[in-house]
Amino acid sequence: MVQNAQLDNEKSALTYQVELLKDKIEDLEETLSLLQREHRDKCRDFENLKRLSNQIKEELEYYKAQLHEREELIKVLDCEFLTFVCCYLLCTK
């Protein structure tokens, strides 16, 4: 009878422990699920930003090349203008 009662107590304690562990699993699964969603969103945001950043880099290279072209053109125009002024001065001497 005593052994019966002891076994019954142990069984109750184990049943309670099972419930606690199940609750803990539920909490962990919920935390994991939230983090998985957050991580998926962050990965998507990262990929979008990477794509956008690459587009901006390409645009930057384009503008750098355009600026270089304009600077070369300015040099040519300066030179042509100077040549023309020199010719003018020589002709009108």
Place this chain on the structure above:
Amino acid sequence: MVQNAQLDNEKSALTYQVELLKDKIEDLEETLSLLQREHRDKCRDFENLKRLSNQIKEELEYYKAQLHEREELIKVLDCEFLTFVCCYLLCTK
């Protein structure tokens, strides 16, 4: 005696269930810990990329403004050159 044996069986089953649940918790905690690290790394990478992307944007704005300035200068040079040529032609008529 029969009841004793039954309680003992139930206790064994519960002890086994507790072990299974503890294993599951261990797995979940490990998965969660890995994901937390991965997520932390991804967040750091995202912030770094955002900073870099903003720097490139600023650089792009600078080059756009520089290009605009050069284009205005080319217009002025073109206009000055044309004026000078007209003056030259009028003077040498």
